[in-house]
Amino acid sequence: MIKTDIIIIGAGPTGLFTVFEAGLLGLKCHIIDSLVKPGGQCSEIYPNKPIYDIPAYPEIMAGDLIHKLLDQIKPFDPGYTMGESAVELKKSDGEFIITTDKNTKIKGKVVAIAGGLGNFEPRKPNLENIDKYEENGLVYKIINKDDFQDKNVIISGGGDSALDWTLELSKIAKKVSLIHRRNEFRGAVESVKQIQKLKDKNIVDVITPAQLVAINGRDKVESIDLKVNEEIVTIETDFIIPLYGLIPKMNIFKNWGLNIEKNAISVNNALDYSTNIKGIYAIGDINHYPGKLKLILSGFHEAAVMCHSAYNYINPDKKNILKYTTVSGIKGFDGSVKQPKKSTINSIN
Ligand SMILES: Cc1cc2nc3c(=O)[nH]c(=O)nc-3n(C[C@H](O)[C@H](O)[C@H](O)COP(=O)(O)OP(=O)(O)OC[C@H]3O[C@@H](n4cnc5c(N)ncnc54)[C@H](O)[C@@H]3O)c2cc1C
Known part of the structure; x- marks a missing residue:
């Protein structure tokens, strides 16, 4: 059985960025996706289309955005189960076990559903x-x-x-x-x-x-x-x-006891994108809340908020303080370190 801190269902932009945000907090992730390659809609539907509303990128090809996300999360060394669909959810010893359609079992303390429009099924x-x-x-x-x-x-x-x-x-x-x-x-x-x-x-x-x-x-x-x-x-x-081609279907998550609204998973957007099941979050296109915008940048924000909540859920006795990467740098699980640049301004006149 594969063991991890956060099981991420969906390797679209939201699921990939979750690995980064979780990694900053020292949490390990394992990603499951029914598609063979990562990237969700960006890779599957429009890899060669330019996107114009990713902050700080006036224009970026959807496929290139995914390559950059994969590069960014590399230090946090996520596990991947690709080409398999998450079909079953169970709870055991306070942790979640997700089983795929190929009978791979992954145990995690938290589940982040980043399943987009649902499981892509072949036409x-x-x-x-x-x-x-x-x-x-x-x-x-x-x-x-x-x-x-x-x-x-x-x-x-x-x-x-x-x-x-x-x-x-x-x-x-x-x-x-x-x-x-x-x-x-x-x-x-x-x-x-x-x-x-x-x-x-x-x-x-x-x-x-x-x-x-x-x-x-x-x-x-x-x-x-x-x-x-x-x-x-x-x-x-x-x-x-x-x-x-592929048709996205939401039917799997409908059997997991999650509250569903407008063909998406209802979450608490006032707090942390948690679902009605404690320890399970839904982020990116798969969730629904009043005012939801199905955009890549929404998924990125939701991933960051969700990871901080997951940290507190996993470590109820530890205090979690938000750190800027400009100050803390990045310590990868693969041993890589990105040190913040020392400021050259060190005196006040
Ligand atoms: C043509 C087009 C153009 C777009 N243009 C823009 C744009 O310009 N700007 C913008 O911000 N957004 C755009 N979007 C929307 C954007 O692509 C989505 O908001 C974004 O992909 C959502 O990311 P996600 O990670 O939440 O979901 P997705 O990208 O949908 O990824 C979800 C992944 O979860 C997997 N999955 C689902 N269920 C399961 C399961 N049970 N087991 C295993 N895997 C599962 C799927 O296979 C998929 O890979 C566009 C969308 C389309 C279709």
């Missing part, structure tokens, strides 16, 4: 009997690309994920075929150009316009049926990877 193809192929050749997210080494892989979709994974898996798979229901792709033009080159070299197959109409196989995927120009074409394959 699935509308086909009969697809459940039996899930994890048996039908894959919605790629956790370990080595699984596709020397295999026949079909990727279905027209966005950046479909294009990026076609390029990536073409380096290791036996054969990658990209299928899309339209002739035009929505993803980056540069990726489309690279795939065109691979197609010309016969490294990648591209079949458009083509619609996935059936998955076939006894216990696992053996082939798929495609509708191409009104004809049904069957292609043998080891894997079919539909990448049709």
Whole structure:
């Protein structure tokens, strides 16, 4: 069992910044996210869009903001469980145990839910009997690309994920075929150009316009049926990877006994963003209170307030005094130290 001070559910900007604020107070964090890469909406939905309302950054790409946050929290060495969803909450010996859908268990003194719009679930193809192929050749997210080494892989979709994974898996798979229901792709033009080159070299197959109409196989995927120009074409394959985007769903947190309002977790915003369960906080887009602004900067503020409250909850006998980093510097858990600069003004005339 993994043990920590604060279990953070969600590696979006709010969850990541929580690691920093907790670290300043000497608290260790472990982050869980159902997505494989950190960054929440910034990485998943708009990594290449500029954001204009992050204080002190007149303009910053969403993806770059996440890289900077990851850099900032590095000294506090958080644990990560990525590609797994937090599905169950229990209390034992005064601490919380979160279990993921892959049965990883994490024990912590405090839970910070920074789950944004909810758990991102894959948009699935509308086909009969697809459940039996899930994890048996039908894959919605790629956790370990080595699984596709020397295999026949079909990727279905027209966005950046479909294009990026076609390029990536073409380096290791036996054969990658990209299928899309339209002739035009929505993803980056540069990726489309690279795939065109691979197609010309016969490294990648591209079949458009083509619609996935059936998955076939006894216990696992053996082939798929495609509708191409009104004809049904069957292609043998080891894997079919539909990448049709992700839909955020709030349903998991609704079963944890938390007060829910407007499809978000109600918190005490007058105090510390605590929920109705002592020791559990909800911060960032996932929470609701009067006047809530679903902005990145709101999540940053809420993370700081929440961590100070968590410190007092974990250490009821210790006094917690707010320290400026300009004065205290940063002492990382990895041994790194950032010393505050000595002031050159040392006398008063
Ligand atoms: C197109 C677009 C443009 C935007 N532009 C701006 C802007 O200009 N300025 C601005 O301030 N804001 C902007 N926003 C809003 C901003 O992105 C959000 O406010 C911010 O991402 C919220 O951060 P978060 O960490 O609270 O949640 P998220 O970024 O949503 O991250 C939550 C994470 O929690 C994970 N998660 C949820 N449930 C579970 C679970 N049960 N188990 C494991 N993991 C779970 C999710 O996978 C996700 O990674 C924009 C949003 C969009 C969609």
